[in-house]
Amino acid sequence: MKTVEVRLPQEYDKSFIVFQEIGQFFPCPWHYHPEYELVLVLKSTGRRMVGDHIGYFDAGDLVFMGPSLPHVWVNDPEFFKGEAGYQANAIVVQFVDNFLGKPFMEIPEMDAFRSFLKRSSRGMELTGTTRTRITNLMKRMILMSGLQRLSALLEIFDILAHTTEYEMLASPGYVQNVHLKSSDHLRKINQYIMQNFQEEISLPEIASVANMALTTFCCFFKEHYRVSFVEYLNTVRIGHACKLISEKELNIVEAAAESGFNNLANFNRQFKKIKNMTPSEYRRTLNAAV
Template identity: 55%
Template sequence: MNAVELHLPQDFTKSFVVFREKGAFFPAPWHYHEHYELVLVKKSTGRRMVGDHIGYFDEGDLVFMGSMLPHVWVNDPEYFEGEADQEADALVIHFTKDFLGEGTMKMPEMEKLKKVLKLSQRGMAIKGKARAEIDRLMTEMPEMPGLLRMSNLFAVFQELAHAEEVEILASPAFVQNYESLASDRFKSIMEYIMQNFDQKITLEQVSGVANMSVTAFSNYFKDQFRMTFVEYLNSVRIGQVCVLMSETDKNISEIAYNCGFNNLANFNRQFKKHKGMTPRQYRKKLEAGL
């Protein structure tokens, strides 16, 4: 499934857009657009994909994303099946890099904001005190008149620029390759991995998606990522294992199988290679709050 480039509607009476996304579920597909985007989930749970990062969201989840970064929020099954006890609900802000005009971003007061905008190219999950304050500011904005709404946006920028608890989402390799190559072939490969990492993926399958021979694909992938396809796939799977270990009480073996590892010995070996400790040691650190 290819990422869709969305051309977002522009309200020419406003320099930026803030709106509420509310309904049975969040409808947008795996997509990207030129706008910077801030997403605050008020109600709902599910899985979000930002670049090559997969994580789970629930109420209060706050993510800031840069221009052209592919992403999607997928609600849990009960929302699609009409069995959730509440509607999905999120607040969203969209703005373009030049919405304040070229001269504004050259002002010295904007230096910290420019650094945040650069980091947002990988996606940023905002947590802690900054998340709580941005939640308050965004919740007020839809009903505000123009100048007050703009004032709250600058207050949001202030919180983003000084946030101490931030998780950077997509890998540098993903962003660098996605931006520099911007090719249908590369996008197809990455989207296939992100949609199927929890299943068995063979070199024959993914090279077919790229419309390349296995040898050509292997060389192409290693040239772009400085690692083999299997090494990259394992890194994506281990990343998802860590998310599930931190957010669920499922046993480690079940998590490993759910993330595409069908051999526990290989899983344990790969986990220690990537994290420098065993899965059990990692979970004990999580439980100890380390």
């Protein structure tokens, strides 16, 4: 499925974009852009696709995404048929990382926010009080202009910089660009996985990379990644397979082989476990979003 670059119109006297999408349905296809983006759904329901993640959205859904991450919001059929009884409605905020000048993003006060931006390459669903606070600000930003609107965006930055209320969306294997603020052990482990996941990686091998005993490594990995090494490796591989299916349009057997699976039955089993659908169903879902 071809991904297209889509750009929202920016007012000449504004340094970032605040855009309200109102219509029978959300018109954007499977797309990407160079800006960071916040998407708040005010009204509508449907499927939300971010990278290789497929989920469902309804009113109140709030997602933050980094640059160049493919995504699309596909309304439920009743919106396309004009039978929903109301219009789809969303607010979008977009900005580039240097919209206030590169020196601004490098000041000490922006350290925590820069770390948040690094984690956004996979997309995040924001939850809890973070979602409530940002939702209120985005609704008000529609009616703001000038310094008032900029001040509201900086307040959103501060909320994001200190929140832990989010769920990652796309898998690390889809983006292949995981930023970890942690020890040298995690950096070495992650780098090795991303460089070698298409080959066999044994537990003793990866433990050796981390310079740990096998038992110590297993406990360390589970503590930091919240899943076992094998579960994480399969997630990376399935994410890469999703990328191949969506971008290169490989057949299922080719995608499995190029993602490190030498057994098609195991690939299908792991895909269904991680994505809650078969590879063929995943492809059909992508095609339906075109």
